[in-house]
Amino acid sequence: ILNVEQSPQSLHVQEGDSTNFTCSFPSSNFYALHWYRWETAKSPEALFVMTLNGDEKKKGRISATLNTKEGYSYLYIKGSQPEDSATYLCAFIMDSSYKLIFGSGTRLLVRP
Amino acid sequence: DGGITQSPKYLFRKEGQNVTLSCEQNLNHDAMYWYRQDPGQGLRLIYYSQIVNDFQKGDIAEGYSVSREKKESFPLTVTSAQKNPTAFYLCASSIDLRGYLRNQPQHFGDGTRLSIL
Numbered sequence: 001i002l003n004v005e006q007s008p009q010s011l012h013v014q015e016g017d018s019t020n021f022t023c024s025f026p027s028s029n030f031y032a033l034h035w036y037r038w039e040t041a042k043s044p045e046a047l048f049v050m051t052l053n054g055d056e057k058k059k060g061r062i063s064a065t066l067n068t069k070e071g072y073s074y075l076y077i078k079g080s081q082p083e084d085s086a087t088y089l090c091a092f093i094m095d096s097s098y099k100l101i102f103g104s105g106t107r108l109l110v111r112p
Numbered sequence: 113d114g115g116i117t118q119s120p121k122y123l124f125r126k127e128g129q130n131v132t133l134s135c136e137q138n139l140n141h142d143a144m145y146w147y148r149q150d151p152g153q154g155l156r157l158i159y160y161s162q163i164v165n166d167f168q169k170g171d172i173a174e175g176y177s178v179s180r181e182k183k184e185s186f187p188l189t190v191t192s193a194q195k196n197p198t199a200f201y202l203c204a205s206s207i208d209l210r211g212y213l214r215n216q217p218q219h220f221g222d223g224t225r226l227s228i229l
Contacts (some may be wrong), residue, residue, distance in 0.1 A: 004154065034217055043116070044202070046217030089155070098162075098209045099170070100218065102147075102154035 002026055004092045006103035013080050014111050020076045021106040023090030027071030032093040034100060035064055035075055039086040047075075047088075080110040114139045118203050118221035124229050125190065125197060133188045133224045135203035142208045144186035145218065148172060149200040158201075161186055162209040190226060200225050 005024040013019050025033065032051045038044040048057040053068040061078045077084055087107045091100035116137045125131045137144065143162050147155040157170030161180040175194025180186055186205075190197045204218040 036217070036220075041222075043220040043222045046219070049215045049217050051215065091155075098160070099157055100155075102156075104152055104154045 002092070002094065002101050004090060004101050004103040006088075006090055006106050008106060009104070010107040010109070012109045012111065015081060017080050017110075018076065018078045019080055019108065020074050021088065021108075023073045023075070023092075023103055025071050025073075025090075025092040025101075026094070027069060029095040030068040030071075030092075031095040031097070033066060033073050034091040034093075035073070036089040036091070037086045038089055038105070044089060075106075077108075080108070082110045082112050084108060085110045116203055116205055116219055116221035118201075118224050120224060121222065123224055123226045125226060126229050128192045130189055130191050131226065133190070133201055133203075133226070135186045135188065135221060137184050137186075137203075137205045137219075139205055139219060140183070141205035141219070142183070143206045144180070145204040145206075146170075146176075146178065146186070146188045147202045147204065149202065149223075155202060158188065160209070197226055198228050 007022050034049050035047040036044040048064045050066040055066040057064050063076045066073045087105040089105045091102045119134045145160045146158040149155050156172050158176050159170050159178040161167035164183050167178050167180050177189045201224045203221045206218045207216045
Protein backbone atom coordinates (compact mmCIF):
# COMPACT_ATOMS: atom_id res chain seq x y z
CA ILE A 1 0.00 0.00 0.00
CA LEU A 2 1.43 3.38 -1.00
CA ASN A 3 0.96 6.08 1.60
CA VAL A 4 1.43 9.81 1.38
CA GLU A 5 1.70 11.42 4.81
CA GLN A 6 1.25 15.11 5.50
CA SER A 7 2.15 16.84 8.71
CA PRO A 8 0.94 18.55 10.71
CA GLN A 9 -2.75 17.81 10.19
CA SER A 10 -3.61 21.38 11.13
CA LEU A 11 -1.76 24.56 11.94
CA HIS A 12 -2.85 27.87 13.43
CA VAL A 13 -0.52 30.85 12.96
CA GLN A 14 -0.67 34.60 13.37
CA GLU A 15 -0.68 36.94 10.39
CA GLY A 16 2.91 37.65 9.41
CA ASP A 17 4.31 34.36 10.71
CA SER A 18 6.21 32.16 8.30
CA THR A 19 5.28 28.51 8.30
CA ASN A 20 6.10 25.24 6.65
CA PHE A 21 4.66 21.77 6.39
CA THR A 22 5.78 18.39 5.15
CA CYS A 23 4.70 15.80 2.62
CA SER A 24 6.31 12.34 2.90
CA PHE A 25 6.04 9.77 0.13
CA PRO A 26 7.68 6.50 -0.97
CA SER A 27 11.18 7.27 -2.26
CA SER A 28 11.30 4.39 -4.71
CA ASN A 29 9.92 4.75 -8.24
CA PHE A 30 9.24 8.46 -7.85
CA TYR A 31 7.85 10.27 -10.87
CA ALA A 32 6.20 13.52 -9.78
CA LEU A 33 4.76 15.39 -6.82
CA HIS A 34 1.86 17.86 -6.94
CA TRP A 35 0.89 20.53 -4.40
CA TYR A 36 -2.65 21.94 -4.35
CA ARG A 37 -4.33 24.64 -2.26
CA TRP A 38 -7.97 24.01 -1.36
CA GLU A 39 -9.92 26.91 0.07
CA THR A 40 -13.27 26.26 1.71
CA ALA A 41 -16.18 26.19 -0.75
CA LYS A 42 -13.82 26.39 -3.72
CA SER A 43 -12.11 23.87 -5.96
CA PRO A 44 -8.53 22.69 -5.32
CA GLU A 45 -6.05 24.88 -7.16
CA ALA A 46 -2.68 23.65 -8.41
CA LEU A 47 0.36 25.28 -6.82
CA PHE A 48 3.30 23.26 -8.06
CA VAL A 49 4.19 20.16 -10.05
CA MET A 50 7.67 18.94 -9.15
CA THR A 51 9.59 16.23 -10.92
CA LEU A 52 13.32 16.53 -10.22
CA ASN A 53 15.26 15.84 -7.03
CA GLY A 54 16.38 19.17 -5.59
CA ASP A 55 13.62 21.09 -7.36
CA GLU A 56 12.67 24.36 -5.75
CA LYS A 57 9.61 26.22 -6.98
CA LYS A 58 8.18 29.57 -5.93
CA LYS A 59 4.87 31.34 -6.44
CA GLY A 60 4.69 34.67 -4.64
CA ARG A 61 5.18 34.02 -0.92
CA ILE A 62 4.81 30.27 -1.31
CA SER A 63 7.68 27.98 -2.19
CA ALA A 64 8.33 24.26 -2.22
CA THR A 65 11.34 21.96 -2.19
CA LEU A 66 11.65 18.34 -3.19
CA ASN A 67 13.91 15.52 -1.99
CA THR A 68 13.11 12.37 -3.94
CA LYS A 69 15.95 10.30 -2.45
CA GLU A 70 14.57 10.57 1.08
CA GLY A 71 10.93 10.94 0.03
CA TYR A 72 9.79 14.33 1.26
CA SER A 73 8.70 17.76 0.08
CA TYR A 74 8.38 20.94 2.13
CA LEU A 75 5.93 23.75 1.45
CA TYR A 76 6.87 27.15 2.89
CA ILE A 77 4.70 30.21 3.29
CA LYS A 78 6.52 33.44 4.09
CA GLY A 79 4.65 36.11 6.02
CA SER A 80 1.30 34.27 6.19
CA GLN A 81 -1.82 36.25 5.41
CA PRO A 82 -5.46 35.41 6.30
CA GLU A 83 -6.12 34.66 2.64
CA ASP A 84 -3.56 31.82 2.87
CA SER A 85 -6.01 29.95 5.10
CA ALA A 86 -6.79 26.73 3.26
CA THR A 87 -6.05 23.03 3.18
CA TYR A 88 -2.82 22.21 1.38
CA LEU A 89 -2.77 18.85 -0.39
CA CYS A 90 0.17 16.97 -1.79
CA ALA A 91 -0.14 14.09 -4.24
CA PHE A 92 2.48 11.62 -5.42
CA ILE A 93 2.79 9.83 -8.75
CA MET A 94 4.78 6.65 -9.03
CA ASP A 95 6.79 5.82 -12.11
CA SER A 96 4.78 4.04 -14.81
CA SER A 97 1.53 4.96 -13.12
CA TYR A 98 -1.15 7.47 -13.99
CA LYS A 99 -2.66 7.90 -10.54
CA LEU A 100 -2.27 10.73 -8.08
CA ILE A 101 -2.05 9.36 -4.54
CA PHE A 102 -3.17 12.10 -2.19
CA GLY A 103 -2.25 12.87 1.39
CA SER A 104 -5.01 13.92 3.76
CA GLY A 105 -3.82 17.52 3.76
CA THR A 106 -2.60 20.19 6.17
CA ARG A 107 -5.26 22.64 7.24
CA LEU A 108 -3.79 26.11 7.77
CA LEU A 109 -5.62 28.87 9.63
CA VAL A 110 -4.01 32.32 9.67
CA ARG A 111 -5.37 34.63 12.36
CA PRO A 112 -5.46 38.39 11.63
CA ASP B 113 -13.52 31.11 -18.55
CA GLY B 114 -12.50 27.51 -19.00
CA GLY B 115 -13.16 25.17 -16.16
CA ILE B 116 -15.00 22.25 -14.67
CA THR B 117 -18.63 22.43 -13.60
CA GLN B 118 -20.10 19.96 -11.18
CA SER B 119 -23.78 19.77 -10.34
CA PRO B 120 -25.61 19.69 -8.09
CA LYS B 121 -23.64 21.10 -5.14
CA TYR B 122 -25.76 19.10 -2.71
CA LEU B 123 -27.61 15.84 -3.36
CA PHE B 124 -29.70 13.58 -1.19
CA ARG B 125 -30.26 9.92 -1.89
CA LYS B 126 -33.00 7.69 -0.59
CA GLU B 127 -32.37 4.08 0.23
CA GLY B 128 -32.29 1.89 -2.88
CA GLN B 129 -32.03 4.85 -5.22
CA ASN B 130 -29.43 5.52 -7.89
CA VAL B 131 -28.25 9.10 -8.25
CA THR B 132 -26.11 10.73 -10.93
CA LEU B 133 -23.55 13.46 -10.39
CA SER B 134 -22.75 15.67 -13.35
CA CYS B 135 -19.29 16.80 -14.44
CA GLU B 136 -18.68 18.98 -17.50
CA GLN B 137 -15.39 20.53 -18.66
CA ASN B 138 -14.62 23.04 -21.40
CA LEU B 139 -10.85 22.77 -21.13
CA ASN B 140 -10.59 20.37 -24.09
CA HIS B 141 -8.91 17.84 -21.78
CA ASP B 142 -8.76 14.19 -22.76
CA ALA B 143 -8.52 12.71 -19.25
CA MET B 144 -11.19 12.98 -16.56
CA TYR B 145 -11.37 11.60 -13.03
CA TRP B 146 -13.76 11.11 -10.15
CA TYR B 147 -12.54 11.25 -6.55
CA ARG B 148 -14.22 10.69 -3.23
CA GLN B 149 -13.28 12.48 -0.01
CA ASP B 150 -14.12 11.21 3.45
CA PRO B 151 -13.27 13.09 6.67
CA GLY B 152 -9.60 12.77 7.62
CA GLN B 153 -8.67 10.93 4.43
CA GLY B 154 -6.97 11.85 1.20
CA LEU B 155 -8.87 11.96 -2.08
CA ARG B 156 -9.45 8.45 -3.41
CA LEU B 157 -9.86 7.63 -7.09
CA ILE B 158 -13.18 6.08 -8.11
CA TYR B 159 -12.98 6.00 -11.92
CA TYR B 160 -10.95 7.65 -14.63
CA SER B 161 -11.23 8.06 -18.38
CA GLN B 162 -8.45 8.82 -20.80
CA ILE B 163 -10.57 9.19 -23.90
CA VAL B 164 -14.16 9.16 -25.12
CA ASN B 165 -15.90 5.78 -24.79
CA ASP B 166 -13.15 4.45 -22.52
CA PHE B 167 -12.95 4.40 -18.73
CA GLN B 168 -11.19 2.39 -16.05
CA LYS B 169 -11.83 1.53 -12.43
CA GLY B 170 -9.85 3.33 -9.78
CA ASP B 171 -9.22 2.16 -6.22
CA ILE B 172 -12.81 2.26 -4.92
CA ALA B 173 -15.06 1.64 -7.94
CA GLU B 174 -17.50 -0.78 -6.29
CA GLY B 175 -21.03 0.61 -6.23
CA TYR B 176 -20.29 3.30 -8.82
CA SER B 177 -20.63 3.53 -12.61
CA VAL B 178 -19.57 6.11 -15.19
CA SER B 179 -19.93 6.88 -18.87
CA ARG B 180 -17.87 8.97 -21.30
CA GLU B 181 -19.99 9.54 -24.38
CA LYS B 182 -18.65 13.04 -24.99
CA LYS B 183 -15.20 14.47 -24.38
CA GLU B 184 -16.52 17.23 -22.15
CA SER B 185 -18.80 15.10 -19.95
CA PHE B 186 -18.06 12.38 -17.37
CA PRO B 187 -21.12 11.68 -15.18
CA LEU B 188 -20.85 9.46 -12.11
CA THR B 189 -23.75 7.27 -10.96
CA VAL B 190 -23.84 6.21 -7.33
CA THR B 191 -25.83 3.00 -7.34
CA SER B 192 -27.83 1.38 -4.54
CA ALA B 193 -24.98 -1.12 -4.29
CA GLN B 194 -22.80 1.57 -2.74
CA LYS B 195 -23.55 1.00 0.93
CA ASN B 196 -21.82 4.07 2.30
CA PRO B 197 -22.29 6.81 -0.30
CA THR B 198 -22.26 9.79 2.06
CA ALA B 199 -19.16 11.73 1.02
CA PHE B 200 -17.84 14.69 -0.93
CA TYR B 201 -17.22 13.94 -4.63
CA LEU B 202 -14.73 15.81 -6.79
CA CYS B 203 -14.38 15.66 -10.55
CA ALA B 204 -11.08 16.55 -12.21
CA SER B 205 -9.50 16.69 -15.65
CA SER B 206 -6.04 16.86 -17.16
CA ILE B 207 -4.63 17.34 -20.64
CA ASP B 208 -4.14 13.60 -20.88
CA LEU B 209 -3.53 10.71 -18.57
CA ARG B 210 0.16 11.43 -18.34
CA GLY B 211 -0.12 15.20 -18.26
CA TYR B 212 2.52 15.31 -15.60
CA LEU B 213 5.08 14.53 -18.26
CA ARG B 214 4.61 18.11 -19.33
CA ASN B 215 4.29 19.36 -15.77
CA GLN B 216 0.55 19.63 -16.11
CA PRO B 217 -1.57 19.43 -12.95
CA GLN B 218 -5.13 18.24 -12.62
CA HIS B 219 -7.99 20.79 -12.66
CA PHE B 220 -10.87 20.31 -10.25
CA GLY B 221 -14.53 21.20 -9.98
CA ASP B 222 -16.17 22.59 -6.84
CA GLY B 223 -17.54 19.23 -5.78
CA THR B 224 -20.88 17.61 -4.89
CA ARG B 225 -21.81 16.64 -1.35
CA LEU B 226 -23.98 13.53 -1.26
CA SER B 227 -26.01 12.60 1.79
CA ILE B 228 -28.44 9.80 2.62
CA LEU B 229 -32.00 10.59 3.64
